[in-house]
Amino acid sequence: MKLSIAMMVKNESKYLDKCLSSLKPVLEAVSSELIIVDTGSTDNTVEIAKKYTNKLYFHKWNNDFSDMRNITIDYCNGEWIFIIDGDEVLQEPQSIIDALTLKLDKEYNTLFIRVKSLHSEYNLNSYSTLTSPRIFKNDGSFKYEGKVHNQPIHKEPSLLLNSEILHYGYVTNDPELMERKFKRTASILKSELERKPDDIYYLYQLGKSYHLHKDLQQSIEQYEKAYKILDKKKLKKNFGQLYMPFASAYSTSKQYKEAIKICKEGIKLFDGYLDLYYIAANSLEALGDLEEAFYYYKEFIKVYEDFYNYKISQDPAITIEYRNNSYKDVVLTKLSERNVNLNKYEEALKYAINIENEQNKIIHLIEIYIKIHQYTKIKDLYFEIKEENKNLFVNKLEDTLKLMTKEENDKIKNIFSNGEEEYFKLNQFRLKDSKEKDTDRLLKEIDFDKVPSFYGEMILNNWDNKALVFSVLKKLQNNTIQNIFQWMIGQNLQVYWKDEVEKEILALELAKLDIQKIRIYAILIKVILLNKMEFYKITKNNIDKKYNDIFDIYIYLYTNYLKFIYKVDNSRLFYKHLEGWEKQIFSIIFAREAYESGKYSLAVKYFKEAAEEYPYLADLLGNYSNKLLKEVL
Structure with a gap:
């Protein structure tokens, strides 16, 4: 028999199945046995072990790691002994297979494997490394010494294999x-x-x-x-x-x-x-x-790149501890930022371009390419990155454009207008007259549910064309519509988003609105009210009466919308499981019903629930409840 894989385990159920499964390629390719010595498990470690081997033995733990390890070695019959623990997972097993089947083992007495000790089981890029002797010739004298961190007494010559072991034993999130x-x-x-x-x-x-x-x-x-x-x-x-x-x-x-x-x-x-x-x-x-x-940070990168020599x-x-991409990226980022601060942009670029984390890399490269006016490089970067990071890219680029001149803005928008991706369509729209027919096509082709809220610029610039705007908005999720309106209000670019849009809301013929317009206007009003109430909280001014009227419209619209999508008669059975605006409106509906039935304490309870969902609307709710009380009295 060529190989004995020897393990000692105790309460290793969390990772043991993963560990033993990773050993299968070696067990199948090499004449081998799997030896497991259990030292007193109380979880289902033994049950897991039995699925992989019948060579399972039991010995009481004696507070001496090396002694227990040597007991496992005594059971081994193979020419070689491979030591692995139950919280370790073998990666790249082919290197071990090759060493033992291609006669490489004839020249060596010990085979080393790199062990990556993970800091977190959720981040495989954060680990410390150790080159560890793990496979030993079973010459009858091989043993471990040391009561705690048992040390194998191995013999030279040795060979470092390309296989790796992931060690979960010191994950700090457990x-x-x-x-x-x-x-x-x-x-x-x-x-x-x-x-x-x-x-x-x-x-x-x-x-x-x-x-x-x-x-x-x-x-x-x-x-x-x-x-x-x-x-x-x-x-x-x-x-x-x-x-x-x-x-x-x-x-x-x-x-x-x-x-x-x-x-x-x-x-x-x-x-x-x-x-x-x-x-x-x-x-x-x-x-x-x-x-x-920063001298030592630079030296760190030099040593990092050449470390295995x-x-x-x-x-x-x-x-x-620090030979992993997480720390390398930290240092590259520091060096890049340092050189940007010193206006050494070409030097900063040398570091930023080697950052592994793509999101971090995007943020730094966009800034540097703009500083050195390499705008086409920004476009090249856009097509190099993963699809999931493209929204981050355009958000960063848009934030940077705000700090640039109109001439620089126009250059970049032109570069990003020749293509069929969403961001290119946005820039095509920006470069056209909003009255051109092609803007309708561009607006309808954007999937607003999947792009950042600043694409709402296309909605804002076409707000007068209600038929077009509502044909787009009605297809979108509530959260998307809310984010678009929030962005639009935050721009303060047009008078609509100060006074005129409020006049438009107050003039709505509510009875003539279809269900989609009810939904869209209700979301718009909610965004307006939340922003206005935040303003009143900060300034401590009295609330303008018109916002009480707008709040009445908000209640009317949302009540009708919820009546359309839910059976209100059954709503008490499930409304507490709802969140946000839906729960708030149901609470208001029930409060109104309680007032009309003379159950004032119950009405107050429901209004409190409504206020808890959106505290900024509490004052408007108070005014609304006072008005209801006057009506029923």
Whole structure:
């Protein structure tokens, strides 16, 4: 038999199925066995394991990780032993298969795999990396040592494979798991340190446990003890893994000078220690030393790109936290923004163009291309990005256009007018006379439900053509219509959206409105009232009487609309499950009925419910309820 996959598990049900499923390609391609030793699970770990292997064994947990790991090894019959945990998932298994089937294993005693320890199970781009020995020749002498963070005693020569392992064991968004691991690990470490108080490795691991538990001062105390022993024994060069968490703990606790000292020392001792460049830069920036901070940010990018050519990248003792796209993007963004602020736009472009996060990249590239007048590059960028980010793109571009001259605006609008996408149609519309017949076609071709609200410009500029405007609006969702009207009112471009539109509403022949016009006008009135009431709240002026009249129309329209789409007789059975304007109108309907029946306390209850949905309309509701009360009395 070529391979034994050996695991020890306890309460690993959350990820175990995913883990074991990821091993299937190896188990099927290589002559192999799957050994699982359970150390006392109380969840359904055992049931999951039984689906994948009949080589399942039970041993009581004895507080010694290495001893338990060695028990699993004793069950292994393969020429090679692959160690993996129940909260790890294998990726790219082909590299392992090739190594074991193409006789590459003849030249080596140990095979290394990169382990990505995820910080969150929802973001696969945020992780720390460690080059870890995982596959070992089963020569009878292979074993683990160390009670807590068990260390494999492996033999050279070794080979780094292209396979990867995703480790979910330290995802920080699982507090239960983190607390359980902290208590388990810290208690063992404290016990060991009582016997060996100067053990550097145990001090370091206890510091890390406190660090993960966010007990920063306690973690610093342990790191300092370990550091002093290393300094005294002149062993700093032998224990590089201490520097990153030590510097990080200082920096996180705002002891920036101490963090910078540790970083600079570590960078001198260990070539390519990526994390220390980031922590040094961050700490220097916090102290306001921008020139030196950005020197280290630049160095971070240089080391990042060449990282796997440094010896430290294959050091199994050193975990690298910052070799992932999330941190790379943070630094590239800082460098780009820094150069924009210094008017070094070509330099800023070199950094911005390498940002991985597309949304972030869009925001920075648009700004830079405009600064250097490369407008066609903006159009090229539009066609390079994912469809889901195009609204973000046009929003950013539109915001930027507001700060530009008319001449620059016209140039960009012309560039973005030759095409069939929605944004190009908007610019075609902008470049035409609104009386031209082609504007009708463009207006009808836009899917307003899928574009940003500023496309409402097309509605605003055609408001006089009610037949055209309402033929478009009636096809849209309520939220879309509301957002368009909100945008239109916010522009203050035409007198319509101050006085004339209110006159139009007050002059409506309500009985002649069809159901779609009722819906559209009701949404328009709601937007107007919410904006006006916010204005009155700020200015503390008395409410103009006409808004009480407009509010009456709002109630009338929405009541008729809801009567059309719901059976009002049954509405009490479900209205509390509604939200927003629907619940508000039903509350007002019930309040009015309660007033007319003389049930005034019940009426007050319903009006309170209505006011809770839109607090800004509470004053209008108060006026409306007073008017009702006068009518019934």
